[in-house]
Amino acid sequence: MEHPTQDEAFAPGAPVAVLTAEPIDRPLDYRAPAGGLAVGAFVSVPLGPRKVLGVVWGPGQGGYAEEKLRDVAGLLDLPPMRTEMRSFLARAADYTLTPLTLMLRLATRAPGLGEPPAARPLLRLADAAPARMTEARARVLKAFEAYGNLGFAPAELAQLAGVSGAVIKGLEAQGVIRARSSRATLPFRRSTPPRPAARFPPIRPPRRRPCASPSRRRLSPPRCSRASPAPARPSLPRSRRRGARPRPPGARAPARDRLSVEFLDRVEGPLRRAPRGMALRRDPGRPQAGLARGRRRARRGSWSGARSALFLPFRQLGLIVVDEEHDGSYKQEDGALYHARDMAVLRASIEGAGVVLASATPALETWANAEAGKYARLDLPERFGAAVLPHMAAIDLRAEEPQRGRWISEPLERAVTERLAAGEQSLLFLNRRGYAPLTVCRACGHQIGCENCDARMVEHRFRQRLVCHQCGATKPIPLACPSCGVEGRMTALGPGVERLAEEAEAIWPDARIAILSSDLARSAQALKARIDVIAGGGADIVIGTQLVSKGHNFPHLTLVGVIDADLGLQGGDLRAAEKTFQLVRQVAGPRGARSRRRASRLFKRTNPTIPCIQAILSATTRASGARGRRPRPGRRPSLRAHGGRHRHRARRAAHLGGGARARRGRDLLRARDIDLYGPAPAPIARIRGRHRVRLLARAPRSAPLQGALRAWLKAVPVPSAVRVTVDVDPQSFF
DNA sequence: AGCACGCCGACT
DNA sequence: GTCGGCGTGCTC
Numbered sequence: 001m002e003h004p005t006q007d008e009a010f011a012p013g014a015p016v017a018v019l020t021a022e023p024i025d026r027p028l029d030y031r032a033p034a035g036g037l038a039v040g041a042f043v044s045v046p047l048g049p050r051k052v053l054g055v056v057w058g059p060g061q062g063g064y065a066e067e068k069l070r071d072v073a074g075l076l077d078l079p080p081m082r083t084e085m086r087s088f089l090a091r092a093a094d095y096t097l098t099p100l101t102l103m104l105r106l107a108t109r110a111p112g113l114g115e116p117p118a119a120r121p122l123l124r125l126a127d128a129a130p131a132r133m134t135e136a137r138a139r140v141l142k143a144f145e146a147y148g149n150l151g152f153a154p155a156e157l158a159q160l161a162g163v164s165g166a167v168i169k170g171l172e173a174q175g176v177i178r179a180r181s182s183r184a185t186l187p188f189r190r191s192t193p194p195r196p197a198a199r200f201p202p203i204r205p206p207r208r209r210p211c212a213s214p215s216r217r218r219l220s221p222p223r224c225s226r227a228s229p230a231p232a233r234p235s236l237p238r239s240r241r242r243g244a245r246p247r248p249p250g251a252r253a254p255a256r257d258r259l260s261v262e263f264l265d266r267v268e269g270p271l272r273r274a275p276r277g278m279a280l281r282r283d284p285g286r287p288q289a290g291l292a293r294g295r296r297r298a299r300r301g302s303w304s305g306a307r308s309a310l311f312l313p314f315r316q317l318g319l320i321v322v323d324e325e326h327d328g329s330y331k332q333e334d335g336a337l338y339h340a341r342d343m344a345v346l347r348a349s350i351e352g353a354g355v356v357l358a359s360a361t362p363a364l365e366t367w368a369n370a371e372a373g374k375y376a377r378l379d380l381p382e383r384f385g386a387a388v389l390p391h392m393a394a395i396d397l398r399a400e401e402p403q404r405g406r407w408i409s410e411p412l413e414r415a416v417t418e419r420l421a422a423g424e425q426s427l428l429f430l431n432r433r434g435y436a437p438l439t440v441c442r443a444c445g446h447q448i449g450c451e452n453c454d455a456r457m458v459e460h461r462f463r464q465r466l467v468c469h470q471c472g473a474t475k476p477i478p479l480a481c482p483s484c485g486v487e488g489r490m491t492a493l494g495p496g497v498e499r500l501a502e503e504a505e506a507i508w509p510d511a512r513i514a515i516l517s518s519d520l521a522r523s524a525q526a527l528k529a530r531i532d533v534i535a536g537g538g539a540d541i542v543i544g545t546q547l548v549s550k551g552h553n554f555p556h557l558t559l560v561g562v563i564d565a566d567l568g569l570q571g572g573d574l575r576a577a578e579k580t581f582q583l584v585r586q587v588a589g590p591r592g593a594r595s596r597r598r599a600s601r602l603f604k605r606t607n608p609t610i611p612c613i614q615a616i617l618s619a620t621t622r623a624s625g626a627r628g629r630r631p632r633p634g635r636r637p638s639l640r641a642h643g644g645r646h647r648h649r650a651r652r653a654a655h656l657g658g659g660a661r662a663r664r665g666r667d668l669l670r671a672r673d674i675d676l677y678g679p680a681p682a683p684i685a686r687i688r689g690r691h692r693v694r695l696l697a698r699a700p701r702s703a704p705l706q707g708a709l710r711a712w713l714k715a716v717p718v719p720s721a722v723r724v725t726v727d728v729d730p731q732s733f734f
Numbered sequence: 735a736g737c738a739c740g741c742c743g744a745c746t
Numbered sequence: 747g748t749c750g751g752c753g754t755g756c757t758c
Contacts, residue, residue, distance in 0.1 A: 018758080022735080028758035048757045049736065064758055134751070155735080164753050165736080 015060025025099035040080035107311035122151030270354040274318035279304035325357035425556040435461040436492030446483035516544035665715040
């Protein structure tokens with residue numbers, strides 16, 4: 001959608017298009033109130049029985065009976081959304097094929113904007129049984145069984161149980177579930193205290209300003225006013241200047257003293273024009289406090305934050321730093337499927353700002369962009385974080401296969417024993433939570449799966465339960481086979497970190513062994529504390545999942561053993577190799593610099609000749625593992641269809657790929673050089689009881705991908721119950 | 735997010 | 747026929 005200029009204004013009574021943050025994928029028309037409106041203004045508008053937040057997006061679109069238009073309810077006391085931000089949201093929505101309203105929601109979710117999340121009490125199970133039991137009601141009760149009677153928001157409960165809101169409402173009306181305000185007493189589901197109720201900004205009466213230009217406030221001068229700031233000074237985020245976060249020795253953020261002249265040249269230009277900066281950090285994985293502060297600060301200066309910081313209303317943005325740009329948590333995986341790194345690049349280009357993508361292990365696409373000359377590559381001076389390059393070796397399991405039921409091979413065992421003797425720390429990395437990924441009956445071969453998902457249940461020995469890693473459902477470990485009834489033959493197959501720890505305890509009974517796995521901590525804080533203790537030398541052998549790579553520094557670590565690194569490389573996930581490479585580098589990378597020890601890494605795998613492993617082993621420069629591994633694959637958007645819980649709908653979802661109209665859709669893509677594969681059942685064809693299929697497209701880099709996909713979505717007969725989501729650049733192909 | 739509508743199967 | 751239960755679509 002074209003944007004009018006910021007100065008565009010609308011007379012009282014004129015139809016204006018207002019974009020709300022509601023799930024309607026276009027702006028709705030309203031009448032400008034007395035006093036008129038400027039484009040970009042934050043307004044409150046009536047929608048059905050409610051009043052919702054919106055942004056004036058342009059002149060009325062028409063197409064809706066003009067006499068039915070309702071009036072804009074009020075003008076919010078906020079600076080209007082700038083043209084750059086509107087344009088950013090529109091282009092981001094366009095690029096990711098996300099409804100524009102969803103993008104607006106991201107930009108307005110910060111506290112201090114938008115409606116207060118109604119402090120509605122949470123629903124808990126009461127003692128009453130429903131008068132009539134139905135399939136849907138049983139699912140709700142089961143959800144309580146699986147997750148505990150913790151209290152859920154209505155929508156949350158509906159989602160967990162896989163039912164519509166109507167079911168929840170019905171049960172509530174019968175007194176089977178009851179609302180009780182207990183938000184604050186929940187032990188760890190919610191880490192934030194209840195929020196104050198009144199957060200809706202006061203609505204001021206419309207101003208008498210007929211068609212004048214919108215309020216162009218004078219900003220108070222920035223607090224640290226320097227004519228020509230050096231990049232590391234006012235431009236870098238406050239948290240960093242405060243030194244709130246200790247930086248690992250291999251830090252990759254621009255450090256003032258060490259930046260190359262070239263870097264200064266490139267960065268100073270934009271900063272001189274617009275001396276404000278934003279730094280994106282990896283997502284901490286829990287709700288961000290302080291976004292309201294971020295909003296206020298962003299208008300005047302700099303801010304650092306996770307993905308959500310992308311949508312803060314900076315003015316005069318000069319530089320965006322994306323720290324650890326390769327990190328997977330920059331990819332938002334539900335709702336709007338965007339990659340924060342790419343959106344940072346987009347935003348910077350709209351704002352005329354510079355971007356620094358910082359990483360010791362760049363993502364493939366970043367590497368390619370640098371190779372292609374689209375990005376300038378800046379290598380930090382070698383001595384900066386220059387660890388002695390760690391020694392790496394592959395263990396060929398064809399020769400060194402451990403005994404059945406064991407996963408620590410001879411050479412790895414010897415290496416760990418050596419480290420133990422030297423008083424150094426070892427890490428055994430295995431990306432599988434729990435004790436064993438598979439529980440089978442030795443009598444009949446039956447495997448225990450989740451009832452709601454087509455996934456196998458994972459044994460968690462500490463919890464003494466089987467857990468579904470897709471939906472979280474749990475059940476006790478059965479003694480007798482649920483299929484054939486034979487007792488005592490249920491067997492745990494395959495390794496998880498818990499089982500690996502068991503093996504390690506048997507081998508090294510005197511060593512201090514610690515497991516680092518996200519499900520073994522009660523809260524994010526507890527987890528952090530635990531990691532700190534372990535990293536500080538509290539364990540001799542650390543057994544961990546990918547959690548260990550999340551930016552933690554293990555100064556005593558000198559050995560990393562990757563258990564079954566090859567498993568991830570042979571699955572359907574084409575990025576697995578890249579991820580493994582990055583992970584190992586992150587964990588054992590230049591961080592050893594401080595201790596000046598040589599870190600060695602051992603790959604335990606069956607076939608060390610696979611190119612990725614070769615690349616990792618021969619890595620002599622920071623990113624060479626990414627070099628020359630395979631030709632650029634072009635772009636591979638993934639399309640997923642959720643068919644709902646009914647099998648016939650799932651089947652209809654699957655027919656997205658067949659039929660006459662679908663064939664026309666396929667031709668439409670092929671005409672633009674885009675191939676469509678599938679549909680195939682998703683690797684886990686059912687999650688939470690919902691069936692899913694997936695299609696994979698392959699497009700050359702030059703193809704007009706978004707337009708083609710949009711046309712395809714229009715041409716293909718998508719049944720109403722089927723939801724299709726498109727991920728333009730998926731991180732994994734699931 | 736909340737409500738109205740209309741479909742469907744169970745019961746009168 | 748009717749009614750309760752449920753998913754779906756609409757909201758300017």
